[in-house]
Amino acid sequence: MELLRFFTAGNVDDGKxxxxxxxxYDSKSISTDIIxxxxxxSKSTGVDTEIDLALLTDGLRAEREQGITIDVAYKYFTxxxxxxxxxxxxxxxxxxxxxxxxxSNADLAxxxxxxxxxxxxxxxxxxxxxxxxxxxxxxxxxxxxDLVEYKESVFEEIKSDYLKFSQRLGLKKISFIPVSxxxxxxxxxxxxxxxxxxxxxxxxFLENVPVVEENDQxxxxxxxxxxxxxxxxxxxxxxxxxxxxxxxxLRKGDRVQILPLxxxxxxxxxxxxxxxxDEAKEGDxxxxxxxxxxxxxxxxxxxxxxxLPNSDNLIEATICWMDNKAYQSGQKLLFxxxxxxxxAVIKELEAKIDIHSFDEVPSDGTMNxxxxxxxxxxxxxxxxxxxxxxxxxxxxxxxxxxxTNNTVAAGVIH
Amino acid sequence: xxxxxxxxEAEAIYILREVAGQFDRPALLFSGGKDSICLVHLALxxxxxxxxxxxxxxxxxxxxxxxxxxxxxxxAEKLGERLIVRKVEDTIxxxxxxxxxxxxxxxxxxxxxxxxxxxxxxxxxxxxGGARRDEEKAxxxxxxxxxxxxxxxxxxxxxxxELWNIYNGKIDKGENVRVFPISNWTELDVWNYIKREQxxxxxxxxxxxxxxxxxxxxxxxxxxxxxxxxxxDVIVKRNVRYRTVGDMTCTAAxxxxxxxxxxxxxxxxxxxxxxxxxTRMDDRVSEAAMEDRKKGGYF
Ligand SMILES: Nc1nc2c(ncn2[C@@H]2O[C@H](COP(=O)(O)OP(=O)(O)OP(=O)(O)O)[C@@H](O)[C@H]2O)c(=O)[nH]1
Ligand SMILES: [Mg+2]
Numbered sequence: 001m002e003l004l005r006f007f008t009a010g011n012v013d014d015g016k017x018x019x020x021x022x023x024x025y026d027s028k029s030i031s032t033d034i035i036x037x038x039x040x041x042s043k044s045t046g047v048d049t050e051i052d053l054a055l056l057t058d059g060l061r062a063e064r065e066q067g068i069t070i071d072v073a074y075k076y077f078t079x080x081x082x083x084x085x086x087x088x089x090x091x092x093x094x095x096x097x098x099x100x101x102x103x104s105n106a107d108l109a110x111x112x113x114x115x116x117x118x119x120x121x122x123x124x125x126x127x128x129x130x131x132x133x134x135x136x137x138x139x140x141x142x143x144x145x146d147l148v149e150y151k152e153s154v155f156e157e158i159k160s161d162y163l164k165f166s167q168r169l170g171l172k173k174i175s176f177i178p179v180s181x182x183x184x185x186x187x188x189x190x191x192x193x194x195x196x197x198x199x200x201x202x203x204x205f206l207e208n209v210p211v212v213e214e215n216d217q218x219x220x221x222x223x224x225x226x227x228x229x230x231x232x233x234x235x236x237x238x239x240x241x242x243x244x245x246x247x248x249x250l251r252k253g254d255r256v257q258i259l260p261l262x263x264x265x266x267x268x269x270x271x272x273x274x275x276x277x278d279e280a281k282e283g284d285x286x287x288x289x290x291x292x293x294x295x296x297x298x299x300x301x302x303x304x305x306x307x308l309p310n311s312d313n314l315i316e317a318t319i320c321w322m323d324n325k326a327y328q329s330g331q332k333l334l335f336x337x338x339x340x341x342x343x344a345v346i347k348e349l350e351a352k353i354d355i356h357s358f359d360e361v362p363s364d365g366t367m368n369x370x371x372x373x374x375x376x377x378x379x380x381x382x383x384x385x386x387x388x389x390x391x392x393x394x395x396x397x398x399x400x401x402x403x404t405n406n407t408v409a410a411g412v413i414h
Numbered sequence: 415x416x417x418x419x420x421x422x423e424a425e426a427i428y429i430l431r432e433v434a435g436q437f438d439r440p441a442l443l444f445s446g447g448k449d450s451i452c453l454v455h456l457a458l459x460x461x462x463x464x465x466x467x468x469x470x471x472x473x474x475x476x477x478x479x480x481x482x483x484x485x486x487x488x489x490a491e492k493l494g495e496r497l498i499v500r501k502v503e504d505t506i507x508x509x510x511x512x513x514x515x516x517x518x519x520x521x522x523x524x525x526x527x528x529x530x531x532x533x534x535x536x537x538x539x540x541x542x543g544g545a546r547r548d549e550e551k552a553x554x555x556x557x558x559x560x561x562x563x564x565x566x567x568x569x570x571x572x573x574x575x576e577l578w579n580i581y582n583g584k585i586d587k588g589e590n591v592r593v594f595p596i597s598n599w600t601e602l603d604v605w606n607y608i609k610r611e612q613x614x615x616x617x618x619x620x621x622x623x624x625x626x627x628x629x630x631x632x633x634x635x636x637x638x639x640x641x642x643x644x645x646x647d648v649i650v651k652r653n654v655r656y657r658t659v660g661d662m663t664c665t666a667a668x669x670x671x672x673x674x675x676x677x678x679x680x681x682x683x684x685x686x687x688x689x690x691x692x693t694r695m696d697d698r699v700s701e702a703a704m705e706d707r708k709k710g711g712y713f
Contacts, residue, residue: 003418033691059551060570061705071573073554074547076600083418085598097575104577225431228464235463242460243426273459283416285427286458298435322575336580339435396578405584410577 001078004211007087007102009130010112011122015143019181019202021053025190027203029077030056036105057088067278071094072102073219081207091122095277096370097322100129100410101372107211109135110202115148115178118158119165125355131169132318132372132412134392137209138174141202146180150193169359175209195285200246217384218282219307220248221394224300225339228287239356240271240287241296246338246393250288250304253405258294259301260312260386266291294379299340299395301384307385309394311343313379318353319411320372327367333408334400335379342381344399350374388412419607423456426595427559428579431461433540433593434467436583440540440593443529443713444470444497446482447659448615449544452596452604454489455613468542469496473528476503477661487614500532516642520582520664526711530566533590540583540591543713548600549690552705564588566711592713601657601689602682609675619678621655621670633666657689 024030030038035051041064042052044363052231056071058064060173063306069090074283077084087102103109108144109130113123130138135404140162148154155178166174178186178194185191188203228240250256254267269289271282280286296302303309327346351365353372360374377399388395389412399409416424420577430453433440444450444459457466470490473708474483490497505528506513533541547554557576562568572580572624583591608615626634627641628648641663654667655678672678 001418002653003421031688031691032686046491056551057554059555062571064680071555071570073551075554076548076598080604083603098573101575101577105579123703210657225428226467228460228461230464238463242431244424274462283421283424285424285431334584336582340431340579346666350609392578396580398575398577398580398582400584405582405586407574407576407582410575 001083002211003085004108004113004208004209005085005087005106006081006108006110006206007072007099007106008110008112009089009099009126010143011114011117011120012091014091014112014114015181016091016112017054017057017088017188018052018087019110019141019143019179020075021056021185022181022187023202024056024075024077024169025053026184027077027079034317053147068092071098079207084206093122093370094123096125096129099126099321100133100320100322103129103133103135103391104364104410105392106133106135108137108139108206108209110139110141110142111145113158113162115142115144115154115158119161121356123162124165124357125224127166127169127171128353128355128358129320130371131171131358132320133351134172134389134412136172138171138204140174140176141211142176142178143181145178145185145194146183150178150180150185152196153278155197157287173397175199175205177205204272218391219247219309220250220254220304220390221309221386222250222288222302222388223338223340224296224298226298227296239293240289241300241302242287243339244284245280245282245284245286247282247391248307249279249288250302251279252277255305256290256302257305257308258290258296258367259309260301261294261296261300262384264305267293279307283389301340303384309384311384313382315377315379315383316346316414317372317377317397317411318372318374318414319399319409321367321369321409323406323408324369328370329365332402335377335383335397337383337385337394340383342379342383343402344379345379346375346396347378350377377411385413387414418450419603419610422596422599422603423459423492423607424577425598426453426456427460428597429593430457430542432487433542434461436581437540437591439538440468440496441471441533441538441540442466442468443544444472445484445659446472446478446486447504447544447595448604448608448619449546451489451613452607452613453542453544453678454493455611456595458493466495468500469536469538471498471500471538473525473532474499475500475522475525475661476501477663479616479618479659482620483617498532498536500528500535501571502528505529505531507528518533521597522661522662522664522708522712523707526566527706529713530711533566537666538590539585540593541713542593542595544596545594546599547594547597550704552708556594556597556708558594558595559583559587560592562590562711566590566626568592568637568708568711570705570709577590584587586657602668602679605675605679605682609679616659618656618659620674621653621672621677623651624654624667625649625651626654626667629666634669635666638663650679
């Protein structure tokens with residue numbers, strides 16, 4: 001069975017939470033006791049339908065009280081074909097960083113548009129974020145079709161507007177589906193009201209959309225998370241480097257380079273759960289043994305000799321600032337890429353990205369919550385990386401404030 | 415394409431190794447239930463032939479099932495890993511706390527004191543737990559690395575952004591991080607994994623005959639020394655099993671004819687009631703019971 005991760009995005013009240021509630025409800029993925037609780041709660045929120053399906057994901061007291069989503073909720077459902085991991089993200093601009101959190105490792109973005117309003121600033125913002133994050137597939141759900149008499153023309157107009165707007169974003173694949181999350185049209189069941197629509201229902205779409213096989217032909221990338229050294233009598237010399245293969249594949253006998261140490265050696269042995277294997281593929285949790293003893297430690301990167309990544313301590317990236325406090329020039333930061341950490345500073349704020357037009361505007365030197373900026377970062381130690389558009393695993397990083405320990409930014413390397 | 419169980423397993427192992435790499439004094443909170451037994455299995459895959467870089471810690475409420483406790487002790491011994499047990503009973507005495515009252519006296523709230531004490535005693539900076547997001551709506555909102563302040567409190571408004579598989583476990587002294595490696599697993603995933611990996615479980619997960627009180631809500635509560643029996647209680651003998659192994663006083667059994675893991679998987683696929691809904695009495699108190707407990711330092 002395959003795994004598909006997707007998230008919902010779109011403007012406040014476009015119906016993201018309702019859509020997920022509907023999807024789970026109509027596919028019979030919600031237990032009866034949960035439905036009972038929802039029915040009881042719905043009476044107190046005053047939504048006129050029998051159950052307010054948004055309450056399924058709006059799990060915090062503050063969310064239920066305000067009728068909005070504040071933080072990501074994760075939901076799950078399974079069909080014969082697939083397991084789905086859903087992130088329901090908030091629509092409020094103020095909570096964009098939470099939207100970013102839910103979106104970061106998704107295979108698919110569902111962006112909702114209210115049929116009455118068409119494209120809004122949030123539609124643009126979320127599309128641009130999806131583009132920056134390199135989400136392989138975007139699905140536009142035109143929702144609340146019940147409020148525009150299910151008119152095909154409304155759907156077609158939004159579709160053509162969106163295609164025009166998104167041209168510059170370089171989105172890989174875009175699909176469109178008209179729905180009514182509230183009434184359930186075309187979510188799980190196809191609908192009489194939308195009989196003019198020839199495509200699949202959302203549910204069918206989710207079951208059939210190809211899950212992009214990400215990295216099999218990619219360069220081999222491995223990072224050490226933890227060194228296993230039992231130091232017992234029998235395993236006195238055992239020294240294994242534990243981590244997941246980030247991309248590509250590694251074989252016993254491969255000539256490899258260790259970064260940032262910058263020495264080369266050979267893979268002597270690969271173990272998966274204490275069993276020796278000849279080859280390890282992307283995603284495999286393994287333990288690597290090298291022929292020579294170097295000072296390999298957590299955060300060291302292991303790559304094949306003929307597939308070297310970039311190695312540098314000056315990095316150009318696009319980051320999203322996520323701290324409530326604005327960026328302060330010269331602020332001391334930690335750069336973290338998977339298990340690699342180094343002290344870092346932002347050398348230069350190059351430009352701010354206008355989140356509605358995707359234009360770059362020269363930076364005025366400030367960076368506030370939810371701003372997207374092009375920056376130059378200097379790290380104390382050299383970083384081994386690939387550009388994010390080439391490799392999502394080695395091109396992504398976060399910045400941590402050394403004082404507060406908070407994650408203050410997330411970035412993708414150019 | 416990798417199978418989804420392989421992907422969930424790899425994600426969990428990655429998280430366990432991040433804990434080992436990022437923290438000085440982690441611990442694995444072990445209850446003897448299926449989720450924490452899976453965690454132990456995953457830890458074996460993550461760290462063998464080395465020892466676990468953390469002890470197993472059990473907060474014993476005193477209301478645990480004997481089978482789960484025996485299983486716990488045997489497992490720790492078989493693996494040769496360190497087990498630390500701290501008893502809620504002792505906390506109640508030491509702190510002069512009010513024990514749970516009523517017909518089904520719960521120590522769920524009291525457990526938090528013992529947990530926070532053991533964290534302080536050993537200066538644990540990370541506590542790994544087997545909570546899953548599909549269990550409850552507040553859990554569905556929690557990060558995989560969930561930072562708690564000095565008082566163990568969760569503040570849902572202050573959660574750190576958590577992107578890709580990059581985990582920020584940096585904290586100040588006195589704070590700790592709760593880590594949930596199987597956040598993205600559902601009850602069914604756990605059972606499918608138990609089946610695939612042939613993981614052993616305490617016997618109470620499988621059907622057995624048991625004397626129970628049939629409550630007014632239709633729940634089957636085990637008859638034991640902690641539960642107050644009343645004259646008008648309806649006592650029944652049924653074939654039951656447990657879906658979760660919590661306290662005897664607040665975990666209900668479900669009727670079942672499941673003798674094997676395969677039977678259980680079939681039952682779960684067919685059941686219309688959620689794991690917590692079928693078995694827990696403690697979440698019925700209010701709509702935000704779990705959120706409030708977490709804000710108070712609970713797991
Ligand atoms: N008529 C109609 N109303 C809808 C539809 N979908 C959602 N709504 C209503 O729109 C309102 C907002 O829905 P939510 O699902 O909470 O919106 P959201 O996008 O999750 O909002 P945030 O998470 O706060 O950004 C609710 O009152 C819903 O009942 C629809 O298809 N038709
Ligand atoms: Mg919502």
